[in-house]
Structures are given as C-alpha cells and as structure tokens.
Amino acid sequence: MNILMRTLLIKLLQYWGIQFFIGAFVSLYLVGVVMWNADLHSWFTVAIKGQSLCLMVGVYLCTFFSINRFSIHLHNLSYRYIIPIFSFWLMVALLCLLIFRLSYSVYYLGGSGIVMLSLFLFFEYINMVYDKKIVGYLPFGNIYTPEVSFITWVKIDDAQKVDKNIDIIMADLRAGLPNKWMFFLADCSLKGIPVYHSSRLLEMVLGRVKIDHMYENELGSLLPSKRYQVIKRIIDVFLVIVSLPITFPLLIITGLVVMIDTKAWCIFSQIRIGQGGKPFVMYKFRSMCKRLENTGAKFTKHNDFRITSIGRFIRKTRIDELPQLFNVLRGDMSLIGPRPEQVECVENFNKEIPFYNYRHIVKPGISGWAQVEYGYTENVAETKVKLEYDFYYIKNLSFSFDLLIFFKTIRTIITGFGAR
Structure with missing residues (x-):
C-alpha cells in the first residue's frame, strides 16, 4: 500500500499543474500566513506585505514558466539552470524595488524566496529521476x-x-x-x-532541424516573429548600455594587454555576412599574430599556431568578442543569434550546403544556440550540423530561448567549451 501511495504521489507531482498549485500555495500563501498572522491589523504593514507578495508572485510566475519553456529545449534542466533562472527573476524584482522605491518585507522576501527555490529544485528532481x-x-x-x-x-x-x-x-x-x-x-x-x-x-x-529533409518543414514555419525581433533590438541596446560600467574597463584593460602582446593595434576587423545577406565590418580583439592572420578564410583548428598566448586566453573566455558590443549598438548584430561568417566561407557553404543562406534571416549574434551546443567547426560536415542548430534557433526564436542561451553562454565562458 505504501509503495502504491508513493507511486501515485510521484505521478501526481509530475504534472505541471499540480506543481504550479503546490509551489504557489506553499511559497506564497503559507509563508505569508506564518509571517503575517500576528500583525494583519496594521494597514501600513499590510501595504508593505502586499507589495512584497506582488513581487514574489511575479518572481514565481516568471520562474515557473521560464523553467517550463526551457524544458522544451533541455528536457531535464538539472540544478545548474534552475538556480540561475530563479536568481535572474529575483534580481529583476529587486531592481523594481530600487527603481520604484517600494516598501517591502525583508523577512517575507527571504522566506518566500528560499522556500520557492527549494520547491523548484525538488520538482526538477522528481522530473529528472521519475519522468523518463x-x-x-x-x-x-x-x-x-x-x-x-x-x-x-x-x-x-x-x-x-x-x-x-x-x-x-x-x-x-x-x-x-x-x-x-x-x-x-x-x-x-x-x-x-x-x-x-x-x-x-x-x-x-x-535541438536541431535536420536540413537533409527540409521539404518536410515548410520554410514558412521557420519564419521568426517580427514583433519579437523589434523587442529583441530594444533589449540588446538596453543591456549593452547598462553593462558599460563593467564592460568598458574590461575593454580598455584587454586592449592594452593585447597591444603589448602582439605589438599591433588591438582591434581586428573583418567583413562578415549579416542579416539579409548584407556584409558588415565585425570587430574583435586581435588574438592572432598580425603577420599570419590574413591568410585567407579558413577554419580555426585546435591549438592553431597562429594564435598568441594572450589570444588563446581571450578566445577561451570569449573576451575577444567584446568589441562586437559596438556592432550590436550599430544594429549589425544582436547579443544572441547565429554567428556571422566570412564572405568567402558563406559563398562556399552556399554551394555545398542546401538552404545555408536561410540562416541570415535574423541578425547574427555574439553568442548563439549552435555556439553553446556545438562550438566551433573545422570542416563543411561540422558546419552542416551547426546549421541545423541555427535553424532550430530561428524556428524557436523567443525571449525565453534567448535567456536560456544567455545562461548557457555563461557556462561556456566558465568551462571554455568549444574554444579554438
């Protein structure tokens, strides 16, 4: 009987509707009952609590639906994504507190947040272990x-x-x-x-759209949302401007170190193909010896002899991509999207890979789904696989997907995944 009840309970907990109700009831209502029951007579206190409750309701809803959206692409999220998702929306809520100077209950925010995160981790454990x-x-x-x-x-x-x-x-x-x-x-x-x-x-x-059978996917189904692309552009500019206090000093320091290392100007520019197949000038920190970098379009290989010692570090940590923030401000690129390729490479890929040019329907990005899932490529066969990831991104373009790629980019920077 105990085994039957346990199995039934686990089955019930696997339904997202049940998880949603339990999580909201426990982390929002019960925590409030425990903390507020003694002083509900005070209207001032009630107002403070009401603002705290509204904030945590927002955090709960955004986190819950982000996790469900992320699960479409990752299935089992594991703990390394649950915590960043929750932390992101909690920071947004705290930012709202500072901007609008709202009154709040520290004890409620803290208690509700701890219980909420614990429940999200518990539900994900249930999904990961029992929902095969x-x-x-x-x-x-x-x-x-x-x-x-x-x-x-x-x-x-x-x-x-x-x-x-x-x-x-x-x-x-x-x-x-x-x-x-x-x-x-x-x-x-x-x-x-x-x-x-x-x-x-x-x-x-x-997480890939197979291009060998593109006739099974009408190209119309791969059209990204124009409305979200406008919103995405606004978010890109906002995030670049807000991040300047951190990125600007890093740009200056990296630039000086690169010039000392390479004995050349720190910025390397190159013509890449952007949205609509239009060429643009993309900027990066120089990571190769100046006399060896202009040897024609070619794949960067593991332990490439052209890369300097400092260049290897900034490529592994993706710091070499920071000058592309200027490209984002100019509108050439987005923070998230398919990586822009060299003109010669694009011309060759268009001849060898069907539908390759379709990846240019959106703005190229500093990071992207293909970049965090597959990394760099060394040949046409690997580029074909990477293109399937790009098509998947285009087909599922959304804020939640971009947010997922942002978190995976942080992991990529920390681990150096796919670096050349």
Missing part, C-alpha cells in the same frame, strides 16, 4: 533513435495492441504506412497517446 519517457516507434521509413538519458525507445511490431506504458508514438508519416498501421496510429490518438512525425520529434529531442 517511453517512446514507441514504428519500424518503417526514416527512423533514428538516438541514445538520450530521458527516453527509452521501444520498437512496435504489433499493430493490434498499444502498450499502456508507452507515452509517445513516433512514426515516419511519409513512409507510405500500410492501412493497419494507419489505423493503429489513429487508435493511439483516440487513447490520448501523442503521435509525432519522426523528424519533428527528433528535432525536439536533439
């Missing part, structure tokens, strides 16, 4: 079952019955399935089991 999906697939057509920790793949051989343990059905719907299997898929849908076309499900699992 069982995906049944039909053995027809173009089927690929990658090894991922959050999915158990089950081959379906019998069209007469549906395994009750299967959570999702995957099938190549363009494979010309026999009638009995079409009836099987219809029966699964009627029983509430989601049926996904193989390319769509793999896109969600891998």
